[in-house]
Amino acid sequence: MLKAIGLMSGTSLDGVDVALIETDGEHIGAFGPTGYRAYADNERELLRRALADAASVTQRDARPGILADAERLVTRAHADAVENFFQTNNLSRDAVDVVGFHGQTVLHRPEQKLTMQIGDGRALAASLGVPVVFDLRAADVAAGGQGAPLVPVYHSALVRMLARSGPTAVVNIGGVANITYIDGETLIACDTGPGNALLDDFMLRRTGKAVDRDGEAAAKGRTDGEWLAKALRRPFFTAPPPKSLDRNDFATLTVDSMSTEDGAATLTAFTAASIAMIAPRLPQIPENWIVVGGGASNPTLMRILGERLAPATVTRGSDLGWSGDAIEAQAFAYMAVRSLKGLPLTFPGTTGVAAPHTGGVLAKP
């Protein structure tokens, strides 16, 4: 078993998640500590500007506008996060075999063979003195896959440990939401639609804080059924998997004419309803849905999701002993070890790549 640290800075732009696991790339031997390094408001603002500047990029190594600054910030924030993690957990860097570094997605257009994660893997390896595996999406996209979602290979390892029978779905509600369907050897995955990003962006504009904390605003509002029905008519929602999204693919769907409460309720219902829309496109309707990611901490979203998915059971991953917030970071630790071993990260059922495919680039310190 190797000791691996995974690092994820997701589309919510909230911060860097850190997690240590022990794994041989197949089985999970042990779950280690987890950590988090939030972005300061000015850092988050820089990342938001980077998303805007990335929108016109056509080459994945181009860094116009603010992107070079943003990339330095991402690298530095991840180095800080790991140094802090070493100190807090009294860990020596020599005890860690590899770091899996996702970076920050600023653009995702797989149909143009373009997916761009900023963050300098070589600089991170040099700064930490630990081997770093980075650029984990590019090989899949180059081979014709969606390059996302990548976490299904890890969700499937977690579900195997539960030793359940029958189809199970793991739903990750981050900035974008995605699902992994597991039934025996069958593994199917895709992004389902918005996660928290639309709601976060709306709340930021209305309140100056990029979150509807505990779903409080949404709980007081009324969903605009007409708006929701229209939004759900986008062809993305009836397309079968595999499919993936850029964070801002639905950014033009705004609820700015509504009150804060009604807008939050409508966007929360949009996330739940779009997740439920994947059910009939799976081989069987899952009996059990396990929800992970930040959205699992939003009780209003969880309530609406439970209503939409009934009579199936909806459980939070944290109630099964899974890490609430660090599953994606754990997944990148797991993928780093798989990458070192040349094992596949993506599969025809998860990204649409023609054959199981490995990925990642190794930077030695």
Ligand SMILES: Nc1ncnc2c1ncn2[C@@H]1O[C@H](COP(=O)(O)OP(=O)(O)OP(=O)(O)O)[C@@H](O)[C@H]1O
């Ligand atoms: N208590 C809470 N109440 C409401 N929303 C919450 C709460 N805690 C977290 N969230 C939501 O979860 C988001 C963070 O989710 P997460 O950390 O899974 O995102 P991410 O790592 O960016 O994910 P991804 O890479 O999957 O997009 C926050 O931006 C917020 O919208």
Ligand SMILES: CC(=O)N[C@H]1[C@@H]2OC[C@@H](O2)[C@@H](O)[C@@H]1O[C@H](C)C(=O)O
């Ligand atoms: C391109 C990109 O970074 N996509 C993210 C995003 O956030 C959630 C969803 O959209 C998922 O497809 C992916 O992240 C997770 C970690 C994944 O690849 O599984």
